[in-house]
Amino acid sequence: MSEVESSGSTGSPLSATRRNLLKGVGAAGLTAAGGGLLAACGGSDKKKSESKQPVAGSTVTFGSNYSDPAVKTAFASLTAAATAATKVKVKINTVDHDTFQTNITSYLQGTPDDLFTWFAGYRMQYFAAQGLAEPLDDVWEKIGGNFSAAAKKLSTGLDGHQYLVPIYNYPWVVFYNKSEFAKRHYTIPTTWDEYVALAKQMKKDGIIPIAFADKDGWPALGTFDILNMRINGYDYHTKLMTHKIPWTDQGVHTVFQHWAEILPYTQTGANGRLWQDAAKALEAKQAGMMFQGTNQVAAQYVTDKADLADLDFFTFPAINPQWGQDYMDAPTDGFMLSKKAKNTDAAKAILEYIGTGPAESTYLKTDQWDVGLVNGLQVPTYDAIQKKSVQEIAKCKAVAQFMDRDSDPAMANAMIAICQKFIDDPSSSNITKLQQSAEKQAKAIYS
CATH class of the missing domain: 3.40.190.10 (Periplasmic binding protein-like II)
Known part of the structure; x- marks a missing residue:
């Protein structure tokens, strides 16, 4: 035993x-x-x-x-x-x-x-x-x-x-409650413009568009990763993680600019909130969506004895047509x-x-x-979330392991602090300063 x-x-x-x-x-x-x-x-x-x-x-x-x-x-x-x-x-x-x-x-x-x-x-x-x-x-x-x-x-x-x-x-994807989408006649967004439009509509409807928490530090790294792969592609992601591309590159700035565009529709006070509490907002239908791993959100539904059958997800919408929805984080x-x-x-x-x-x-x-x-592998006990996870991971041309696994641990730690500072101040001028800070630390770490 x-x-x-x-x-x-x-x-x-x-x-x-x-x-x-x-x-x-x-x-x-x-x-x-x-x-x-x-x-x-x-x-x-x-x-x-x-x-x-x-x-x-x-x-x-x-x-x-x-x-x-x-x-x-x-x-x-x-x-x-x-x-x-x-x-x-x-x-x-x-x-x-x-x-x-x-x-x-x-x-x-x-x-x-x-x-x-x-x-x-x-x-x-x-x-x-x-x-x-x-x-x-x-x-x-x-x-x-x-x-x-x-x-x-x-x-x-x-x-x-x-x-x-x-x-x-397990994949990092955008979760939602099927009953809430059906009740409010929301449709699944497949492009960035559709995603932003849906977030705006949810805010008008009086619910938090995107549940989000970053007290632990690492959840925000997933948002950076997916935006980076959607905008710049998988190869860019791997090169950035190993400092073969500088953090001051315009591609990084574009990632933060897109993130800044959706921050007004993201749950406020993220730096003081645990991800479990953000998931509870989704469970309670106080929030419409949440981008995180099935290993966290679906597991939290199970732990909380929430209605797992009502939970569903879609892959993060496309931004750059060159890459579409070809990549995702799927840590092993x-x-x-x-x-x-x-x-x-x-x-x-x-x-x-x-x-x-x-x-x-x-x-x-x-x-x-x-x-x-x-x-x-044939698993008779797979539920709808797991069956869909297998399908969506299989569609990807490549999967990343997540920033804190794909990069030097010290660099990932540095990016935790930088992302939290960005969440507090997403202005363009601050983005530039944060990029410069990231590059300075990367040079010291990777030298």
Whole structure:
């Protein structure tokens, strides 16, 4: 049986969350690590000495940021199924997701659990490059056929080794309540002009057009991302995230200008509001729309026992006809093996199970907002949100992982503060100043 401990009850130094950006890793630490990023991978392919513990009957500890009630239940189901399949006991050490991510570096450098929840792409590569994660090439030899080349790439470090077993992804989209749109005769906008016009109409009708919160800092990064990809395209996004395009570029200014156009129709006081409270405004039909991930909004409906069947979404409207609605953020989450794991063989057995269709199906029986990544996965329990998520992600020509995963953690942190300052003052003159600040910080971080 999996043992699930309540948040904060473990005494473990771990802390993590879906995001809130590695606040524990400052720019100086990142600069020091960045200079030897590839060099840090040296020796990462060496095999750890064989675990002397037998696999069956032994115990693996799992550091988890799945602290919200809904995801915590889904994760407990997954680990219970893993125990049944492998005979390995799993002890889950759950920590509040924001705290988890804030302290992730010190956690991995200290006495971490055998396994830990984390994110694909740059987030995974960063800790792999620091030598804080164990390669999983032997696990991928067994599960590789279950995943697409894209999923494997997202799980691969800078040294070419795999370090993560993915479990799901989810789209960032515009949510609304079907009953409210039907009652008010609203139509789904597919262009920017239609989106702005709908927001204006909602404001006239006495409801908040766009529910929004940014006290956590990261939600606003999603708005920047989608505007950037709609206006400038996916390649521009990836180059900007790696500072191959300067933050003072006109394309960035255009992103902020479009954002400023819809701010009058966005829920006020965003910098002092949690995203859960913004979602509640949508649930209560006080707001007409909300742009955020299904991993948050749909999960919040489930947690609050709101009418999930009334919830629907549409992809963010097109702005530049050249790109249409070709791109979106669709972050991938998964699991990693600590370099300091005490029960490596048993931990790998758990990961080998997690990387299968039955494992993803088990997780998704409880999870009503994410979608699995195994090839050809058939999940009878998928609801309308999940079925539509699969379809919309598949339509994309490329998907981004979100600014705080696609860029250097210090840069993402810098952009949190910049976006919050923009929300307080979206004037053109302030946008220019904020761009200059972003570029100055980027030069220091990426040098």
